[in-house]
Amino acid sequence: MTVDLNLVGAKGAIAEAAEGKWGMTIDQDICTGCQACVAACAMENNLSFVGEEDAGYGRTQHWIRIERFWEGEYPEVKATPFQPMLCQQCGHAPCEPVCPVFATPHSPAEDLNLQVYNRCVGTRYCANNCPYQVRSFNWRDYHTIPERGNMVNGTLVFPLHNQLNPDVTVRRRGIMEKCTFCIQRIHKAQDQAKSEGREVEDGEFTTACAQACPATAITFGRMDHPESLVSQLAHQQRGVKHLEELNTLPRVTYLKEG
Amino acid sequence: MTATSKYFSGAQKAHDAHHEEEDPKQYLMYDPKPRGEMNAMVMESMMTTSWKFWLVLGILSFLVATCFFYGWGYMINEGLYVAGVMRPSYWGIFLVNTVFWIGISHAGTFISAILRVFKAEFRRPFTRAAELMTTFGLIQAGASIFMHLGRVWLAYWLFPIPNARQLWPNFHSPLMWDLLAITTYVLGSTMYLFLPLIPDLAMARDRSTGWRKVFYRILALGFRGTEGEWRHLTTAMNFFAFAIIPVMFSVHTIVSWDFAMAMRPGWSSTVFGPYFVLGALHSGMGAVAVVLFIMRTTMKHMDYFIRKEHFNALGKLMLIVTFAYSYFFFNDYIVQWYGGDKWTDTLLHWLEEGPMAWMFYQLVLFNIVIPPLMLWSKKIRETPWLLAAIGLLINVGMYWERYLIIPVMLTINRMPFTWKLYQPGIEIFLTVGTFSMFLLFYMIASRLIPLVPVWEVQEGQMTHTLRKVGKTHVPTVSEFE
Numbered sequence: 001m002t003v004d005l006n007l008v009g010a011k012g013a014i015a016e017a018a019e020g021k022w023g024m025t026i027d028q029d030i031c032t033g034c035q036a037c038v039a040a041c042a043m044e045n046n047l048s049f050v051g052e053e054d055a056g057y058g059r060t061q062h063w064i065r066i067e068r069f070w071e072g073e074y075p076e077v078k079a080t081p082f083q084p085m086l087c088q089q090c091g092h093a094p095c096e097p098v099c100p101v102f103a104t105p106h107s108p109a110e111d112l113n114l115q116v117y118n119r120c121v122g123t124r125y126c127a128n129n130c131p132y133q134v135r136s137f138n139w140r141d142y143h144t145i146p147e148r149g150n151m152v153n154g155t156l157v158f159p160l161h162n163q164l165n166p167d168v169t170v171r172r173r174g175i176m177e178k179c180t181f182c183i184q185r186i187h188k189a190q191d192q193a194k195s196e197g198r199e200v201e202d203g204e205f206t207t208a209c210a211q212a213c214p215a216t217a218i219t220f221g222r223m224d225h226p227e228s229l230v231s232q233l234a235h236q237q238r239g240v241k242h243l244e245e246l247n248t249l250p251r252v253t254y255l256k257e258g
Numbered sequence: 259m260t261a262t263s264k265y266f267s268g269a270q271k272a273h274d275a276h277h278e279e280e281d282p283k284q285y286l287m288y289d290p291k292p293r294g295e296m297n298a299m300v301m302e303s304m305m306t307t308s309w310k311f312w313l314v315l316g317i318l319s320f321l322v323a324t325c326f327f328y329g330w331g332y333m334i335n336e337g338l339y340v341a342g343v344m345r346p347s348y349w350g351i352f353l354v355n356t357v358f359w360i361g362i363s364h365a366g367t368f369i370s371a372i373l374r375v376f377k378a379e380f381r382r383p384f385t386r387a388a389e390l391m392t393t394f395g396l397i398q399a400g401a402s403i404f405m406h407l408g409r410v411w412l413a414y415w416l417f418p419i420p421n422a423r424q425l426w427p428n429f430h431s432p433l434m435w436d437l438l439a440i441t442t443y444v445l446g447s448t449m450y451l452f453l454p455l456i457p458d459l460a461m462a463r464d465r466s467t468g469w470r471k472v473f474y475r476i477l478a479l480g481f482r483g484t485e486g487e488w489r490h491l492t493t494a495m496n497f498f499a500f501a502i503i504p505v506m507f508s509v510h511t512i513v514s515w516d517f518a519m520a521m522r523p524g525w526s527s528t529v530f531g532p533y534f535v536l537g538a539l540h541s542g543m544g545a546v547a548v549v550l551f552i553m554r555t556t557m558k559h560m561d562y563f564i565r566k567e568h569f570n571a572l573g574k575l576m577l578i579v580t581f582a583y584s585y586f587f588f589n590d591y592i593v594q595w596y597g598g599d600k601w602t603d604t605l606l607h608w609l610e611e612g613p614m615a616w617m618f619y620q621l622v623l624f625n626i627v628i629p630p631l632m633l634w635s636k637k638i639r640e641t642p643w644l645l646a647a648i649g650l651l652i653n654v655g656m657y658w659e660r661y662l663i664i665p666v667m668l669t670i671n672r673m674p675f676t677w678k679l680y681q682p683g684i685e686i687f688l689t690v691g692t693f694s695m696f697l698l699f700y701m702i703a704s705r706l707i708p709l710v711p712v713w714e715v716q717e718g719q720m721t722h723t724l725r726k727v728g729k730t731h732v733p734t735v736s737e738f739e
Contacts, residue, residue, distance in 0.1 A: 058344040058678040067675040085673065094521050100431040101415045119425075121415055122338075122408015123433055124348040129520045133346055133673040137408065140337030173337035174408030243672055246521060 020091055020251045021111040022181055023223030024210070025233040026084050027255040031217040033066050033082035040212030044182060046168045048142030049160070061136045063087065063179035064209050081256060084218070086209070087134045087179035088242065089113055091249030095126035095135065103176070111251075112181055120175040127176060131243050132250075135178045138171050181220070182207040202228035223251065282733050285567055286715065287379060287722035296716065299559040300458075300708045301465050306558045307705060318698040326691025330405060333684055338408055342683040346676045347668040351685035352406035353516075354660045355692055357534075358541070359399035360440070360513055361656060365542025366392030367447055367506040370454075371499045379735075380571040382718045383563040386458075386711045387553060388546050389451040394699045396444045398692040403440075405688055432512070432519045439505075439512040446505050450498040456481045456491060457713040473706070510535045517663060523601035524667040527594060533586040540583045540625065541656035543576045544649030549700070551646035553709060563710045566640040573639030576648070580629040587626060605670040613679060614666045617658045624655030 041047065041064050048061045064086040071078045093113045096104050103120040106113060127135040149156035164170060167184040171177050189205040202221045210218040221230035233239070234253040241250045282288040291299075333340050343350040366388040373381035404410050416437055418427055427434050460481040463474035481487055514534035517525040527533075550568065554560045594602050609618045632638050632648055639645060665680035703709075724731040 054339065057681075058346070058676070059339070060345075065675070067673070069675070083675075085675070097428070097430040098432065098520070100427050100433040100437070102425070102428045119415070120409070121412045123406070124343070124408065125431070125433055125516075125520075127345070127348045128522065128668065131521055131672045133671055133676045136345065137338070137343075137348065139339035139344075176408075 547649030
């Protein structure tokens, strides 16, 4: 006997049928832990440099981080593969329903979790409810800390502002942010494709982290195209999803123990 | 004389001795004073201020100005980095304070509404003292919620205010439920505080001069004490007493849902609702004991109104609440432990042997072990300072409980890479600020409005009489209506 999942309202089961539009695979077996993705992401998305003290206290502003684990006690330590952790763009995201002001909606067009910066009031509930702990909060206006500027003709000039990406907002203090799957690149590619009267093709563009990865451990692309590289990689036997038991339906697949 | 008569005379003596102990005059209800005298006593207790009062008032005002207003302003100006919140403890002491103050506020409603509905006579002299705690506690809870926001200047977005873009708050969010529940509770409990206050304000209006007269005249709403006014007032009070009880239960249940609805080890527990309600009553009762002790020792004539019998009754209530709280405490922890979930297990081990273990053991000691060991004894219950000390301990324990639930439990999540212990920053100053503000409001209120509901005490004394039957006086109780 088959049960109609639409009838019993099994939200998760229905959502699982859809793989999502954009997806990513991260091959942990070839990741070298070089942190190039972390740096590239910070450049692309105007992430703040929080400084040594705040970073040490747990206030890093990285949308992707390399988690490093080991087994055993010193000196018999066995390293385990590096684990890059970023927003998993859950299909059934725990961060979404808890925001009191709808700053964390789900985008039906892109099938991504959005963060609306100018709607966020900073209750930080989304970050508490995120089982992957990948949301970062703007604890202060890191971009305009006076000590980081130079006084030129009576005005403060911030040299680091020259490297900001004009396509991405600079977030002010008191709001939440997270990985967007480089949505500015997605939109650019979509606009280009639209003006040429076609669909966005797989491999036409990629995210900053995937672009920067020297070992090509990160692959980004269309999950809804079965022949795309990312969906072929994701459907290998060694693909695993993190905290799958929570039914968050992540869009990032980790490849391990190949 | 036969053996039997000897036996009977002995019993008679014992009986007499028992009655001599139980002097009915020790009960407020059987120790009536003329109305005029009692009104004058309450007025005098309100008007009398010593240099100590002004000194404490000055210190508290200074603390409120510096810790609360300057501290909060500094934090708004600088950003939340001056506080201790970080990944993974995105919530810190601000929400601990919120839950704590809402807990304190529960005692007021419980004592005045539930005891009024059940017609418990010992409630009469201290309902107002407890209700004031509700209102002032909720003010601090509300302030603490807004302190916690990243962009507090946009807090009005949390309210369903019609706007051109038709952007509404998200009613799926537990924080939204929380906001609505607390708003309802603030409005309801303030009205419930005000209604029984009207006859006392009218009494004060008739016995004061100058600015006080104007103040009371405005607040008393022209109450004269006619039959019709009393009827309307009693109806309204009955209505509010019944209506506020479910609101009280729902508020703290919904506060607990902020945690219970989240997908966190230690938080997603179905017993959190009643556990939090009982925890709130536990800390609230303790706070009432402390407040009654301070009132009795610092204010004039209060030893007439607040007596041993009231501390005794409050102690019994505290004992019952302790047992109920312990039941839910063990229900929460033992069931989670038995569940054996990997992350919950890690969390429980961390609580029992981590750096914050001292807090966990103090919580067990202050909330579950000490109260039942002390409160069984009538002697202890009737010693005001001792009961206040137990109340204070319970409140410390309950503060630790909320501290453990929020920043400490947040430390353990499903991503071990991010585990990090929370250390409070400017929150400590702001906490001092909220506590000072609560005490300051209470002190000002104690000199502005009658802290003892005079009309309720007088009504009680009218219904309680001593009837002379033979040689003894027998206490009798009648009922209005």
